[in-house]
Amino acid sequence: QQQVRQSPQSLTVWEGETAILNCSYEDSTFNYFPWYQQFPGEGPALLISIRSVSDKKEDGRFTIFFNKREKKLSLHITDSQPGDSATYFCAARMSNYNVLYFGSGTKLTVEP
């Protein structure tokens, strides 16, 4: 059973629009949720993360919205730029436990 699910599988937006990437999880003991960004030919890199005690985390144009009751979160990318075109992975882990459970990713394309 997949612990972390992402949708959509792929998403295309125009430059300047807001891209919304969705994620849901199964295990209610998960309390840390990072989003990783991966460009073609590179390894994933941490973009932004949130802990379950918060319902929102902002970092520039990137914002995570977290709904603990529904076990859902989303990544909003405002004023999307062509340089944001990448695959985004949602992940989850439990406290003091190193294992990260990754979703299958959303491939974002930002058209100029």
Place this chain on the structure above:
Amino acid sequence: DMKVTQMPRYLIKRMGENVLLECGQDMSHETMYWYRQDPGLGLQLIYISYDVDSNSEGDIPKGYRVSRKKREHFSLILDSAKTNQTSVYFCASSLWGAGGAEQFFGPGTRLTVL
């Protein structure tokens, strides 16, 4: 300079050959990981190492083994490679426990088994 390196970056092997993938990190991280990435499946954990000679199976360990004799170095070994092990392999490292929230990834090794 915080870095995870992987060698080789590209590798082509024939079915039944042995494969050695190498990973190094310069951050003195206790914990290291091997993942494989396949289209539509995200990152799947093969093995996790908590320190030298302290390794645990991940979700898909079958057909793989690992070796960690130095903290900064972690190897993935495929004995008698199979065609379904064709994939992109990523190594990562992190601190242990709560301080290890961020995993740092290497650039990956693209392995093709013919």
